[in-house]
Amino acid sequence: MLSFIRKRSLSSLLSLIGLLVMVFFLSRLTGDPAALFLPVEASAEMKQQFRELHGLNDPLLVQFGRYVGNVLTGDLGESLRKARPALDVVLEAFVWTLWLAAITMSLVASAAIVVGSLAAFRTGGFFDRLSSMVSLIGASVPDFWLAIVAIVVFSIQLAWLPTSGTGSVLHWILPIGVLFVRPFGIIVQVVRGSMISALSSAYVKTARAKGVKAGPIIFVHALRNAMLPVITVLGDQAASLLNGAVIVETIFGFPGVGKLMIDSILQRDFNVVLAAILVTAVAIFLMNVLIDLAYAVLDPRIRH
């Protein structure tokens, strides 16, 4: 297992380096940060001085060499816009995103597994049809629309929840609720499909023949075998949340990493873009390792 993790780490490290090099040069292609930091009326001298202050006048390779040197000493540079270390800015935002993703995905996994399994147990039954309809709607509904409707209904009309922001448990309900819907819709479908195939397998038939009750058949015999594809899709969905739920963060004023990343790209705050990519890439790598470990736990054939 350790050698497996070592191999995965090495290949991920190479991908990460490639990604950072690419983003470093591509972000510089978007243009001059001085043009955005300073107003249009700023003189050429002011722009020149801004570039000098931030080392943007040096040849690109010199800038890259300096960046690599700094990264190796753990310094990811300063945010141009915020005049503070880029890594601090990103980590502050990433903690919010991590919580949002962790809570949402835990709820999604629990709910989708129960609903998908029950739907698969009586295919074509009322519960199956209902859950299919709900999950299809969930997978297709645009989240910006859902977010605004949720605010209108729960905050303005019913006055049950705050419209947006942070500060109390109540503030988390709408963003998590909106983020929950799409992965839930997708994963219910995956669980259902995977469970249908597991429930029609020989070992389930044997269990039924032996008189095992429905509950243990679904949640002990079939589910464990049906979980591998579900975990893969769960990982995919979690990765997209870790990259930041930009729309939900924007509408609910949630200070996560997705909105930070988009704003930094638009403002050409290169160091923050690079730090954000580094942090999210490491998080996604760690999550992939966890997924691989989960495979090994669930399926002895992988373990051995």
Add this chain to the structure above:
Amino acid sequence: MYKTKIISALMAASLMAGVSPAAAGSGPIKIVLAEEADLLEPCMATRSNIGRIIMENVSETLTELDVRGKKGVMPRLAEKWEQTADGSWRFHLRQGVKFSNGTTFDAKDVKHSFERIFSDKNACESRRYFGGMKIDTTVVDANTIDFKVDPVQPILPLLMSLVTIVPEETPMEFIREPIGTGPYALSNWTPGQQIVLTGRSDYWGDKPQVTQATYLFRSDPAVRAAMVQTGEADLSPSISQLDATNTKTDFSYLDSETVYLRIDHNIAPLNDVRVRKALNLAIDRQAFVGSLVPDGAVLATALVPPTTLGWNPDVKVFPFDPEGAKKLLEQAKADGVAVETPITVIARTANFPNVTEIMEAIQAQLQDVGFKIDLKFVEVAEHEGYYSKPFKEGRGPILVAASHDNSKGDPSFTMFFKYATKGTQAGFSDPKVDDLIQRATAAVGDERAKLWSQLIAYLHDDVVADVLLFHMVGFSRVSERLDFKPTIATNSMLQLSDISIK
């Protein structure tokens, strides 16, 4: 796209109305803004997302411009000022003023604040207002300071309304926790979430009714409007027109943005004044107001809003006269002007509300009189490349759609950049324009106003410098517990002391 509400009638709020007499209330308020301040640096307070929070609330200036009345430049940290025979300015500073860190305000702080904005260790934005000037400051005594400016600056007292004063100990590099002499001090800043300003008990001036202001940030205008509606916030200076449906809380106000098409006079056929006039006659400006442009918007005859010194009421908006435009184009064509050359309109995505629809309608109207118009939308940085010098070599005829903000009360903040030969966004060079700008900039009092008026008329009627379109309006939502009317300066500055609590 997010909006779930429908358009309803817009209220006509009085644009420059004063605040009602103070009521008895006092207490904390919450303000929701569209954009977070990424920095609370006093020398960047002329940038709207920063200025709206700290300008005159935390960091004060020597003078301030009266945007609610017609008092012009008023004393703030300077009690009075005078110009000496050699053109220098002497400012007499207010005594008994303390910074929020407890130190006493004096002339050395003013000197340091100036040195700081010119330092090469930062990129202070307020420096741009002093381009081409050499400034020597001399501390006469603790409460008197002299400014010798070369060339002589008749509007130095007005420029002082843009320079925030920091204590002498402030480092040259950007800071994140501003110390000022204002009625409030920064008490909490949780990036991404909130900024809190708390009233100071040792403030030198009148105590404002707002004891504490919490600033929240939401990019979506519908959410900002909803927050005031549900009581989560008390004021949103900017909501969308679609959400401005409640006459008790929603106000429209002239927001100091002027939309126009900058004409590049250097390239044919735009170098012909008949063609430029035809562009102006072809557009039915009035048809936009109340449809694509909110009710309350004013048709523009100058790049500065009507509240600016020297704004000329005698200059009339070009009428909508497609036949006249066609005739002018025919005359130009008969004289060999290549009027059929395709002209490109460059517009910036999301530059102002409905920019796409407005530009498409303008394109259609120009085509109706015989112009060949291509419309190109670009993002902010590419737009800047077309808008500012150096212009690209080998370019074709171009009109740049842009929005210009001048809430500062004097045309000098606009005219040099947009119309002088050396101006960064000037689309032409005219010696008479240069001369008028130079003389108006150097003049004072009525003479100054007269010269600016003359320039505005000359640019509009003789040069036909650009296609001026609209002075835009913004919409704000103010809780019924507050007494506050936005002004033309609300975009860039939001003084908490102007807000009363009912």
